[in-house]
Structures are given as C-alpha cells and as structure tokens.
Amino acid sequence: MTVLAELDRPTHDTRLTLATLPTPALLLDVTKMDRNIARLAGLLAAHGVTPRPHLKTTKTIGSARRLYPDAPGPITVSTLAEAEYFAREGGFTDITYAVGLDPSKAARAIRLVAEGVDLKVTLDTVAQAQALGAAGTGPAAFIEIDCDGHRGGLTPDDPALIAVAQALRDAGVPLAGVLTHAGESYALNDPDALAAAAEGERAAAVAAAEALRAAGFDCPIVSVGSTPTAHFARNLDGVTEVRAGVYTVFDLVMHGIGVCRIEDIAVSVLATVIGTKPEKGWILVDAGWMAMSRDRGTGGQAVDQGYGIVCDLAGTPYPDLIVEQASQEHGILAVRAGSAAALPDLPIGSRVRILPNHACATGAQHEAYQVIEGDDPTIVAQWQRMRGW
Amino acid sequence: MTVLAELDRPTHDTRLTLATLPTPALLLDVTKMDRNIARLAGLLAAHGVTPRPHLKTTKTIGSARRLYPDAPGPITVSTLAEAEYFAREGGFTDITYAVGLDPSKAARAIRLVAEGVDLKVTLDTVAQAQALGAAGTGPAAFIEIDCDGHRGGLTPDDPALIAVAQALRDAGVPLAGVLTHAGESYALNDPDALAAAAEGERAAAVAAAEALRAAGFDCPIVSVGSTPTAHFARNLDGVTEVRAGVYTVFDLVMHGIGVCRIEDIAVSVLATVIGTKPEKGWILVDAGWMAMSRDRGTGGQAVDQGYGIVCDLAGTPYPDLIVEQASQEHGILAVRAGSAAALPDLPIGSRVRILPNHACATGAQHEAYQVIEGDDPTIVAQWQRMRGW
Numbered sequence: 001m002t003v004l005a006e007l008d009r010p011t012h013d014t015r016l017t018l019a020t021l022p023t024p025a026l027l028l029d030v031t032k033m034d035r036n037i038a039r040l041a042g043l044l045a046a047h048g049v050t051p052r053p054h055l056k057t058t059k060t061i062g063s064a065r066r067l068y069p070d071a072p073g074p075i076t077v078s079t080l081a082e083a084e085y086f087a088r089e090g091g092f093t094d095i096t097y098a099v100g101l102d103p104s105k106a107a108r109a110i111r112l113v114a115e116g117v118d119l120k121v122t123l124d125t126v127a128q129a130q131a132l133g134a135a136g137t138g139p140a141a142f143i144e145i146d147c148d149g150h151r152g153g154l155t156p157d158d159p160a161l162i163a164v165a166q167a168l169r170d171a172g173v174p175l176a177g178v179l180t181h182a183g184e185s186y187a188l189n190d191p192d193a194l195a196a197a198a199e200g201e202r203a204a205a206v207a208a209a210e211a212l213r214a215a216g217f218d219c220p221i222v223s224v225g226s227t228p229t230a231h232f233a234r235n236l237d238g239v240t241e242v243r244a245g246v247y248t249v250f251d252l253v254m255h256g257i258g259v260c261r262i263e264d265i266a267v268s269v270l271a272t273v274i275g276t277k278p279e280k281g282w283i284l285v286d287a288g289w290m291a292m293s294r295d296r297g298t299g300g301q302a303v304d305q306g307y308g309i310v311c312d313l314a315g316t317p318y319p320d321l322i323v324e325q326a327s328q329e330h331g332i333l334a335v336r337a338g339s340a341a342a343l344p345d346l347p348i349g350s351r352v353r354i355l356p357n358h359a360c361a362t363g364a365q366h367e368a369y370q371v372i373e374g375d376d377p378t379i380v381a382q383w384q385r386m387r388g389w
Numbered sequence: 390m391t392v393l394a395e396l397d398r399p400t401h402d403t404r405l406t407l408a409t410l411p412t413p414a415l416l417l418d419v420t421k422m423d424r425n426i427a428r429l430a431g432l433l434a435a436h437g438v439t440p441r442p443h444l445k446t447t448k449t450i451g452s453a454r455r456l457y458p459d460a461p462g463p464i465t466v467s468t469l470a471e472a473e474y475f476a477r478e479g480g481f482t483d484i485t486y487a488v489g490l491d492p493s494k495a496a497r498a499i500r501l502v503a504e505g506v507d508l509k510v511t512l513d514t515v516a517q518a519q520a521l522g523a524a525g526t527g528p529a530a531f532i533e534i535d536c537d538g539h540r541g542g543l544t545p546d547d548p549a550l551i552a553v554a555q556a557l558r559d560a561g562v563p564l565a566g567v568l569t570h571a572g573e574s575y576a577l578n579d580p581d582a583l584a585a586a587a588e589g590e591r592a593a594a595v596a597a598a599e600a601l602r603a604a605g606f607d608c609p610i611v612s613v614g615s616t617p618t619a620h621f622a623r624n625l626d627g628v629t630e631v632r633a634g635v636y637t638v639f640d641l642v643m644h645g646i647g648v649c650r651i652e653d654i655a656v657s658v659l660a661t662v663i664g665t666k667p668e669k670g671w672i673l674v675d676a677g678w679m680a681m682s683r684d685r686g687t688g689g690q691a692v693d694q695g696y697g698i699v700c701d702l703a704g705t706p707y708p709d710l711i712v713e714q715a716s717q718e719h720g721i722l723a724v725r726a727g728s729a730a731a732l733p734d735l736p737i738g739s740r741v742r743i744l745p746n747h748a749c750a751t752g753a754q755h756e757a758y759q760v761i762e763g764d765d766p767t768i769v770a771q772w773q774r775m776r777g778w
Contacts, residue, residue, distance in 0.1 A: 023491065024778060056717055078679075078718045099718045100663035102412065102675055103738045124664060127737040151719055152664040152673050183716065274489035275513060275541040284541050286491055290467075291778075294683035294750055327572065328445055328749055329467045329488045330540055348516040349492045360717055361683055365753070367777050388756050389413060389680075 016379055018313050018351065018372070023272040024291035026366035027353065028058075028383070029315070031373055032266035033066060033248055040230060040247050047236040052076050052096060052223065054245030057360045060369060061090040062383025063248060068092070076225075076243045080108050085386040087117045096120045096223070098179060098243065100144060100152050103131035110138030120176040120221075124154050126167040133171020140176035141168055142223065143212075147204035148197070150183030156207035165217045177221030178208045181243070185228040189258050189302065194232035201229050206238035231259050251359040252309060256301035262309070262317065267362065268353040269308070270370075271331065273346050282324075283333040283346050287354055289326040293361035307331060308354040314375060315353060318344050323354055405768055407702050407740065407761070412661040413680035415755035416742065417447075417772070418704070420762055421655035422455060422637055429619060429636050436625040441465050441485060441612065443634030446749045449758060450479040451772025452637060457481070465614075465632045469497050474775040476506045485509045485612070487568060487632065489533060489541050492520035499527030509565040509610075513543050515556040522560020529565035530557055531612065532601075536593035537586070539572030545596035554606045566610030567597045570632070574617040578647050578691065583621035590618050595627035620648050640748040641698060645690035651698070651706065657742040658697070658751065659759075660720065662735050671713075672722040672735050676743055678715040682750035696720060697743040703764060704742055707733050712743055 018027075037053075044051050053067050056078035064075065064086060073094030077083045086092040093116060097109070101121045109132075112119045123129060124144040132141060143164050146153030154161045168175050182201035188194050201224045209219040224236075225243030236242070246254060249266040269291050275284030289307065298305040307323035310333050320339035325332040331354070335341050346352065356362035363369075363385060371381040407416075426442075433440050442456050445467035453464065453475060462483030466472045475481040482505060486498070490510045498521075501508045512518060513533040521530060532553050535542035543550045557564050571590035577583050590613045598608040613625075614632030625631070635643060638655040658680050664673030678696065687694040696712035699722050709728035714721040720743070724730045735741065745751035752758075752774060760770040 020493070022494070022778060099675065100673065102661040102663050104409070104661065105411070125737055128663075131738070149669075151716065151721065152666070272491040272493065274491050274517075277541070280538075284489060286488065286778075289684075289750065290753060294685070294747075295678075296683070296685070327540065332540065348514055349520070358683075361678065364679060389411060389675075 024287040025270045028369040029266045057245040060383040106135035129167035140174035142179040145180040145208045147180040148184040179223040198229035198233035253297040273350040288329045295358035295361035297357040311353045413676040414659045417758040418655045446634040449772040495524035518556035529563035531568035534569040534597045536569040537573040568612040587618035587622035642686040662739040677718045684747035684750035686746040700742045
C-alpha cells in the first residue's frame with residue numbers, strides 16, 4: 001500500500017484569499033481541528049482508552065493525516081468506499097466499518113483484507129455471519145450491541161448474541177468484539193444525563209462482552225462511542241476503544257448539546273451577499289441548502305440556529321444573525337426572532353462565514369475543504385473529500 | 390462548442406441489474422421522465438408559451454438530452470458551474486442563470502459569452518448592474534421581480550425597477566427582460582389557490598414589464614415559473630417563457646402539493662436491508678440521509694412521508710411503509726403511525742426503492758443516475774451528475 005506523499009503538499013492556488021475564493025466554499029480551520037483532536041485524545045488518555053476516530057465526518061485524507069501523520073489508524077468508516085479510499089489512497093490499514101453489512105458487499109470487504117487491510121465489519125444477525133463466511137476468508141466481525149434503542153444491534157441479554165457468535169465461529173469468521181453507539185445522546189444537553197448515557201453505553205458493551213466470554217468466546221475489542229458520550233464519560237472500565245467523528249470539527253448541534261463552544265467549530269461556509277431586503281430585515285447570500293445541506297438539527301434544540309450562525313471573515317458571529325431560510329442556492333440572513341440586534345450593514349458583494357448545524361451533512365455538499373489558519377485567516381491547503389458508496 | 394456524442398452512448402455496466410447494483414444507488418425512470426416532460430410541454434403549448442426547463446434538479450446532460458436531443462436550449466441553471474458544464478460539455482448555448490449575480494462572478498459570466506453562449510444573468514440592484522457593466526461586455530441581464538415576498542427581487546411598483554434598468558443602460562448591459570419565481574406556491578395544495586398563485590406570478594411579471602416599457606425600456610422576455618404554478622396556470626397572457634425544474638422527475642413534495650401522482654415520480658433510491666427489529670416494527674436499510682438527503686419537505690404537508698415512501702423493485706409502494714428515521718448511512722423503515730398495515734417480510738439482503746421528498750436534494754447526494762426502463766426495470770444507461778459552483 002502506497003502512501004501518496006503528494007497529498008501532503010499544498011495543492012491549492014496560493015493566490016486565493018477569503019476575499020477572492022469563489023463562493024460558496026467550505027472552510028476548515030486546522031488550528032481549531034488540531035485543538036479539538038488534542039482535547040479528546042487527552043480525555044481518553046486519562047481513561048487509558050484508545051480513540052478510533054470516525055472519518056465519516058470529513059472524508060478526507062487531509063484530516064486523517066492530522067490524526068495520524070504516518071497512518072495506519074485506527075480509524076472508523078461508514079461506507080466500504082471510505083475504507084477503500086483511506087486504505088488505497090492513504091495507506092490506512094486499521095479500519096472498522098461500523099455500519100451493518102449488506103451481504104452482497106462481503107466480496108469487496110474480503111478484497112480489502114487480501115490487500116493487507118485489517119478491516120473489521122459489523123453485523124447483528126446469523127444471516128450476515130453466514131453470508132460473510134460463505135464469501136471467503138476475510139474480515140473479522142463485530143457484533144453490534146444496542147445500548148439505547150436508537151437503531152440496530154442486539155441487547156446484551158438477547159439470546160441471539162450467542163447465536164451470532166456461534167454462527168461466526170461455524171462460518172470461520174473471527175469475532176473482533178462488540179461495538180455500540182449511544183445515538184440517543186444527541187437528544188441530551190445536560191452533563192449528568194450525558195454522563196449517564198455514556199455509562200449506559202459502556203455498561204451495555206461490557207455486559208455483552210462478558211456474556212460472550214462466559215459462553216466461551218474471545219471478545220478482544222469493546223468499542224463504544226459517540227461524540228457526546230466520549231466527552232462526558234466518567235468511567236470507561238472494560239472499554240478498549242472509543243469511536244467519535246464530528247468532534248474533530250464540531251458544529252452547532254454539538255454546541256447545543258454542550259460538547260463544544262462556538263469558537264471550537266472548525267468548519268464554516270464562505271458566502272457572498274447577492275441581495276438585500278432591508279424592509280423585511282433580510283440579506284440574501286449565495287449559500288442555500290446546496291451549500292449548507294438540508295440539516296436542521298438545531299430545530300429541535302433549545303436554541304434553533306436556522307441553517308447556521310453568520311460570522312465575519314475572522315469567524316466572529318454577528319449578534320443574533322442566522323440563516324433563517326434556505327432555498328437551493330439562496331440563503332436568507334435575518335436577526336433571530338425576539339432579538340433587538342440590528343441587521344448588520346452588508347452590501348452586495350460582502351462576504352460572511354456561516355457555522356453549520358451538522359458538519360457531516362454540510363461537508364457532504366462540497367468537493368473539498370479550503371484549509372485556513374490564523375485570526376486573519378489565510379488559505380494554506382485544499383483537502384479533497386471522497387464521496388459515494 | 391462541441392457536443393460530446395459519446396454521452397449518447399451507454400456508459401453503464403450492462404451486466405448490472407437492480408438485484409446486483411451496489412447500494413445505495415440513485416435510479417431514474419426515463420419513461421416517466423419523458424411522460425412528465427411531454428405533459429408540461431403540452432400544457433404550455435396550449436398557452437403558446439415556451440418552456441425553459443431548470444436543470445438544477447438533475448444537473449446532467451443526460452436529462453438535458455431528453456428535453457433537447459440536439460441542444461441548444463433554452464435552459465435555466467442555478468450556478469455558473471452548471472452554465473459552464475452544459476455549455477462546454479453539452480453544447481447548450483441558450484442559458485439563463487436565475488440566481489442573483491455575485492459581482493465577483495461577472496468575469497466568469499463574460500467568459501462564457503465570449504465562448505459563444507447566449508447567457509443571461511439575474512440581478513435586482515444598481516450595484517450589480519454597475520459591477521456587471523464595469524467587468525466588460527458580456528451577458529444581458531434580467532431584473533428579478535418579487536411576486537409573492539418569497540425571496541429576492543423588486544416589486545413591480547418599486548421605483549428601483551426603473552433605476553436598475555437605467556443603471557444597466559448606463560453600464561451598456563442589455564436588458565433581457567424580467568424574471569420572477571412564485572416560491573410561495575410550494576406551501577399550497579389546492580388547485581384554485583395554485584391557479585391564483587400562478588396568476589399573481591404572471592401579473593407581477595407583466596406589470597413590471599409594462600412599467601419598464603412605459604419608461605422607455607425594451608423588455609423582450611417575461612419569464613415566470615415554478616413547477617406548481619406552471620401546471621396550474623389558467624392564463625399566461627404577456628408571459629413569454631416558463632421556467633420549471635423538478636417537474637421532469639417529480640417527488641413527494643410535488644405529490645403533496647397535488648402536481649403529480651405517486652406513479653409519476655421518476656427518481657428513487659435503491660437500498661438493501663441490513664437489519665431487522667421486528668419487536669420495534671423496524672427494518673434497517675443502507676440508505677440514510679447521505680443517500681436520501683436531509684430534506685424533510687413533506688414534514689409540513691398534510692401527509693408526512695418521513696424520509697420517503699418505500700416501494701418494491703417494480704416501484705409499487707408497500708402499504709404505508711415509509712423511511713421513518715435516518716442517520717448518515719442507516720434508514721429505519723416503519724409502517725406509518727396510525728396505519729393497520731403489516732410490516733412486510735423483508736429479510737437481510739432484500740432490496741427496496743425509496744421515493745424521495747425532494748428530487749433536487751436527493752439527486753445532489755449522488756454521483757450519477759442509473760437510468761431504468763420498463764415494469765421489470767432494467768438499467769439502460771448511466772448519467773453522471775455535475776456539482777459544485
């Protein structure tokens with residue numbers, strides 16, 4: 001596997017600035033990203049637990065290099081195409097694919113293992129275990145555990161847990177361990193409730209591992225993780241690794257949960273003013289939902305941020321200015337309802353930066369990150385994103 | 390300008406079927422698309438008005454060829470990158486860019502005109518008119534008209550209308566005409582209300598054109614359009630062209646407005662079952678919001694379709710089965726609340742097709758359309774989409 005050294009070299013047009021970059025454009029503040037990465041690494045080191053960052057948020061080797069300058073991981077991915085990208089183009093070889101396996105994708109997973117990748121897949125049924133084994137010698141498998149009723153997985157006391165482990169053994173597939181995700185933690189915003197969610201996540205994973213061990217199965221990895229629980233966990237006894245993704249860049253949903261400050265949010269969308277409607281209190285910009293995504297994740301939180309918080313080019317929010325509405329290529333900026341703040345004077349051609357609700361969704365709307373540094377930000381690199389399945 | 394004849398040739402892997410195509414994948418039923426195109430063409434022909442289809446929905450030369458086998462348009466686009474794509478790669482030369490002009494993009498617009506494209510841009514301020522003229526000899530400009538308070542544009546009685554026309558004249562920029570969009574029609578679902586919205590759109594555009602003509606300006610084009618008003622207009626006197634986009638493929642939002650039947654929806658997402666939770670009434674598939682988009686446009690309609698209606702491979706909906714929840718790569722299928730329908734028996738590895746809320750947003754999540762035909766659908770072509778700005 002070749003690490004493409006070219007990727008470490010700047011690929012951007014060094015003449016471009018935030019004043020001249022074509023808009024809308026996706027910005028990533030690498031100083032904030034590095035700080036966010038160091039923060040969680042410090043928290044987990046205190047627990048003696050390894051992070052396994054989820055790269056579904058940024059989907060770029062550029063950000064993976066900030067986590068691991070020399071590969072090989074450990075990393076987590078949400079699609080097999082991501083696994084192929086990080087392995088074949090980035091040299092990453094310690095990869096967990098954390099979405100339940102479609103049996104027809106087993107052959108692709110096996111191919112990556114044949115290329116030298118320590119790929120681990122995820123499943124929770126006997127049918128998937130049998131299909132994986134029947135497809136050939138390939139990845140080890142996690143059994144997915146349901147810790148909070150959020151999505152897939154087996155509860156630790158489900159008899160199917162042992163049946164799936166037995167099916168893996170019968171099919172000749174190594175058991176990687178157990179894996180769970182406290183997705184319900186996204187609905188919380190209280191430190192004690194978040195700590196309780198983290199403890200529920202830990203307890204479910206450890207109970208499942210113990211049940212497997214009691215039944216005579218090795219269960220080497222006990223994998224938990226979500227960005228909120230990773231930051232609020234008080235005890236990780238029995239856990240061997242933590243997966244979290246959006247923490248590297250954060251977003252307004254994470255701010256609403258209480259995991260980060262506004263100034264920790266490392267991603268923003270650069271936009272240009274293309275219209276003004278002072279009589280309605282509106283400013284129109286060229287970042288609509290195509291640039292921001294349709295994600296309205298703060299809509300159910302205590303503070304609804306519309307389609308994002310509007311900042312100046314240095315990244316400082318204008319008082320109470322949000323993207324109130326979005327159509328495909330238009331964003332409508334307005335002062336938050338109930339605020340006495342004045343609409344800022346932003347004539348045609350002015351530029352703003354918009355902090356997004358959901359960094360994973362906003363990132364997916366763009367080809368690349370324009371990587372910026374400094375209080376008067378300059379563009380220091382361009383990181384291409386991958387996409388597709 | 391070269392028309393790439395290769396694009397008319399099949400580029401797909403002819404061995405792939407809906408049973409073997411990697412999922413999630415975006416499907417486009419070209420038979421339904423052709424029928425939708427013919428329907429609006431017939432309606433507008435009865436009014437003696439030309440359609441100018443908006444290609445922001447499908448963003449592919451493949452669909453443009455179904456509208457105009459030999460180019461050159463007329464077409465509408467939502468970004469300059471689309472204009473460049475359809476002109477340089479598809480040979481389309483009659484193009485309206487219907488989003489308010491960022492002055493810093495004037496040079497790109499002028500370049501396209503220099504390449505032989507009859508590009509028309511959109512603006513509504515003196516500042517934009519002056520900036521466009523100062524950038525050089527280039528496109529003609531529409532003045533955007535506000536017919537319903539939805540977004541940008543000037544009301545027909547706004548004195549700025551004449552001031553902008555005068556600024557264009559002073560700057561040496563030809564006035565293309567007036568352009569409006571009845572965006573508020575998306576909130577309606579009654580034929581009479583939709584007809585009234587269409588009349589409001591027509592009346593505003595015609596009044597603005599008359600005001601310009603009375604002030605001594607030529608106003609050759611009177612451009613209106615939205616998919617709902619285009620289908621419910623009873624009178625288009627004074628209108629010269631109608632822009633509509635999503636009508637070529639339709640979606641659940643358009644069905645909720647009453648513009649199309651479920652069986653007219655030409656786009657769907659192919660997905661595979663990757664988990665079952667019968668005790669919760671859930672089936673998990675590998676199409677989450679990354680494949681469907683975060684668009685919840687039916688959430689405010691009379692019938693909330695979740696993240697989409699679930700169909701069998703022939704495209705027939707399962708009774709009351711919708712995508713109730715979505716995370717990045719997981720969709721949770723469930724029977725609609727209040728329905729007595731049974732959860733269908735869809736074991737691991739089964740495949741379904743999901744009709745989306747919003748075809749523009751779902752399309753943007755994918756690299757390409759897999760083009761299908763027939764009641765037992767076969768894949769007959771692959772159409773790459775463009776993206777970016």
